Amino acid sequence: MNETENNRIRESLEQIEPAANAKERMLANIRRKAAEQTSENAAGSPRGSSSQGRIMRILRWAVPAAACLIIAILGAVHFFPKKAAPSTTGITVTTTGTVTPEGGVMSYGPMTTYSSAEELAAAVGVRIDAPAGAADVSYESAGTDFAQVIFTYGGREYTLRASTSTGDFSGLYGKESEPRKLTGTDDAVLTRVQDEGTDFFKLVWNAGSIKTILTGPGDTPDSAIAEVYTRLKAK
Amino acid sequence: MSKAASRTDADFEAFYERHWKYVYRLCYTYMQSEADAEDCTEDVFVKVLTGDFSFADETHERKWLTVTAINLCKDRLKSYGRRNVDSLDVEDAPEIAAPVQEDYSYVREAVMALPPKLKDVIWLYYFDGYSTDEIAAVLGRPPSTVRNQMRDARNLLRETLGETFLL
Numbered sequence: 585m586n587e588t589e590n591n592r593i594r595e596s597l598e599q600i601e602p603a604a605n606a607k608e609r610m611l612a613n614i615r616r617k618a619a620e621q622t623s624e625n626a627a628g629s630p631r632g633s634s635s636q637g638r639i640m641r642i643l644r645w646a647v648p649a650a651a652c653l654i655i656a657i658l659g660a661v662h663f664f665p666k667k668a669a670p671s672t673t674g675i676t677v678t679t680t681g682t683v684t685p686e687g688g689v690m691s692y693g694p695m696t697t698y699s700s701a702e703e704l705a706a707a708v709g710v711r712i713d714a715p716a717g718a719a720d721v722s723y724e725s726a727g728t729d730f731a732q733v734i735f736t737y738g739g740r741e742y743t744l745r746a747s748t749s750t751g752d753f754s755g756l757y758g759k760e761s762e763p764r765k766l767t768g769t770d771d772a773v774l775t776r777v778q779d780e781g782t783d784f785f786k787l788v789w790n791a792g793s794i795k796t797i798l799t800g801p802g803d804t805p806d807s808a809i810a811e812v813y814t815r816l817k818a819k
Numbered sequence: 820m821s822k823a824a825s826r827t828d829a830d831f832e833a834f835y836e837r838h839w840k841y842v843y844r845l846c847y848t849y850m851q852s853e854a855d856a857e858d859c860t861e862d863v864f865v866k867v868l869t870g871d872f873s874f875a876d877e878t879h880e881r882k883w884l885t886v887t888a889i890n891l892c893k894d895r896l897k898s899y900g901r902r903n904v905d906s907l908d909v910e911d912a913p914e915i916a917a918p919v920q921e922d923y924s925y926v927r928e929a930v931m932a933l934p935p936k937l938k939d940v941i942w943l944y945y946f947d948g949y950s951t952d953e954i955a956a957v958l959g960r961p962p963s964t965v966r967n968q969m970r971d972a973r974n975l976l977r978e979t980l981g982e983t984f985l986l
Contacts, residue, residue: 593930593945596923600844603853607839613861614835618868720961734967741963755970784966801963 698723704731710794712746715815729753737812742800744816754786754797768810770817776802785809835864838880842888844946848931848938849892859895863888882957885943893935929979937972940965 698704704723705711714721714735724732730747747753754777761776772789783802787809788795798812842863847856866887874880930941943954951969955962 592923592926593941596926596930597844597848597942597946599923599927600847602840602843602857606843606853606857610839610843610857610861610864611832611835613857614864614868617861617865621865621869734964736961741961743963743967755967755974 696725698725701733704733710746710748712744712796713819714744715812715819717815737815738808740800740804740808742798742812744796744798746794746796748793748795750795752797753795754788754799756784756786756799760786766806766810766813768807769813772813774806774809778802787813789813831868834867834880837877838884839864841881842884845885845888845942846892848927848942849889849896849935851931855895859888859892862891881947885947886957889935889939889942896935926980929976932979933972933975937968937975940968941972941976944969 696707698707701711701713701723704725708725708731710731712731712733714733715737718735718737720734720736720741722734724734729749730745730753733744735742735744745753745755756777759778763773763775766772766774766787769787769789772787775786775788777784777786784799785802785804787798790796796816798809798816800809800812839860843856843860846859846863847853850856850859863884867884874883930938933941939958940951940954943949943957944951949957951965952962954960955965958965960968
């Protein structure tokens with residue numbers, strides 16, 4: 585976004601104006617609430633401190649909640665049978681994703697989080713995972729547009745995305761350096777991107793019909809990027 | 820501002836005067852109603868009034884208020900069960916046409932419709948002018964997570980605001 589649009593966001597938020605007398609009304613309420621809180625703390629809980637009464641209060645909502653949870657789990661198991669696990673030999677596609685025209689960065693919708701690479705693959709139809717030795721791994725998707733894995737390796741955080749799309753789904757916008765093949769890789773192309781004053785790197789490669797994009801901090805040296813790439817390909 | 824024990828009424832009123840409108844605007848961005856925004860704003864300042872801590876300077880005050888207000892609003896939204904403000908379904912997002920005058924309410928609506936975790940970074944970046952690394956420090960998130968969230972938020976805003984917000 586350019587300078588004008590940055591200002592629009594700020595100005596739009598500055599146009600939020602409280603109601604008339606809100607300042608004085610809120611101050612009065614703040615003092616009242618603080619005084620109430622202080623006297624409650626001094627007197628103890630208004631509902632009494634009997635441990636037996638506390639246990640009964642907890643049970644009153646905990647038992648029905650536990651029953652609802654059990655019913656929900658049984659229902660899910662009955663109505664949503666397990667899907668067959670996708671192939672684990674490299675990157676596979678079980679459903680087709682969206683196809684976008686070449687050129688131009690794709691925009692996409694809200695992200696969904698998953699607990700494993702298998703769950704992500706089942707949802708999106710594209711299997712990717714963090715490299716061996718990675719930490720703080722999270723799995724997400726933007727609908728069926730692309731699969732995403734965020735992980736930490738060697739002290740840096742990386743974002744890995746894969747899709748059957750031919751567009752640019754890196755999510756990076758800004759000035760790009762001249763793309764070049766990264767030494768130590770088969771055919772991966774490296775670009776340095778400056779997006780709104782923050783530097784990134786973007787590494788792109790293809791495996792069959794799957795396009796993969798790895799992004800991370802702009803100060804990551806080529807050797808570190810190549811190492812992550814090698815470990816990803818070995819998975 | 821000093822600790823509760825040594826704080827005077829005048830100290831608190833000066834503190835409130837410095838920050839009340841900022842906290843209100845932040846709370847309104849999340850709660851999207853005057854009454855709820857006022858309620859949350861009050862609760863943020865009640866924490867200040869009843870808590871026993873002090874602030875090194877105004878920057879520290881602002882950061883503390885920002886994080887406290889954001890967390891309080893998110894907790895309130897969860898307890899209200901307002902799922903419609905937890906996620907933005909782009910396909911259901913209403914067409915927002917850019918008006919003729921310089922009224923940015925259409926921009927504000929788009930920002931307010933963002934999921935809470937994306938709203939955090941947009942607010943801190945565009946309203947408070949923090950860098951992504953500073954935002955990461957304020958929110959306690961990894962810098963790359965903040966950069967990813969900025970990216971996602973901008974994409975959603977472009978989807979909603981259309982041609983007026985394309986690069």
